[in-house]
Each structure stands twice: as C-alpha cells, then as structure tokens.
Amino acid sequence: MTNTDAPRPSGLPASIGRPATNALAAQGITSLEQVAGLSESELLALHGVGPKAVRLLGEALAARGLEFGSRAAGTD
Template identity: 55%
Template sequence: MATAPPPDSDLPASIGKPATRGLLDAGVVTLDDVAARSKAELAALHGVGPKALRILSDVLAERGQDFAS
C-alpha cells in the first residue's frame, strides 16, 4: 500500500502517513478535494486526527479556503 501522495497531490507531508493514507483511500488527493469536504467528514476518516485537521485548516486558510459547511 502506497503512502506517498501521487505527483499531482498538494497534500502537506506534515499531516503524517496515516492521515495521508486515509485521505487518499477516500479519494481526497488535493487541497481542493479537502476544501470540498466538511471537517466532520474528514475527521471520520481513519488516520485523520486533530493534528492533521489543524494542519489542513491552516494550509487552507493560507490559500483563502476553508472546509465545506
């Protein structure tokens, strides 16, 4: 099972391998994919915990984006 994001992914490596695996398994490959999901939906994914959500939130905010409502 690959844990590295595909080349077209812009997911931050700092979220950790478990979170990366959980996101990729759910079809979330880019930060735009992250922004299209709610925080609760992402939190329900295996491996995506508070630290990963905090990092993703910070990265989205830097891009002027947020999680879906």
C-alpha cells in the first residue's frame, strides 16, 4: 500500500508532491485559492517547491479560471 491516497489539503493537486504540499501547508496554504494569491517567484522561494510543482499548480489554477498573483483570491 502507498500513502498517495492519504487526504491532502483541500484543492491542492496530489501531483505536486509531498515536499511542495508540506512547504505550502507550513505557510498555511491549503487551497488553490490561496495559491492564487502568490506569485510564481514567491512559490519558488519556498523550500520544497520547485518548477514542476509551480507548473502543475499553474495548470490547476487555470482549470479553475485562476492565475498566480491574484491577490484578491480567497478574500471574499
């Protein structure tokens, strides 16, 4: 059995990997709406978040009509 089916913070794609998920969770980021409030540079500055995770997060954001740097996201 693998741990890949373990519950993940809501809205974060499992494909970004555990290090990226943990890095985001450590910053209190548990949803794509919160990710949308950050720039790609801010994400890459987090230890554990690399270019692949940022690309996958960008794809997930686009699928929801969101993009990086949408500061108003999640503030309603």
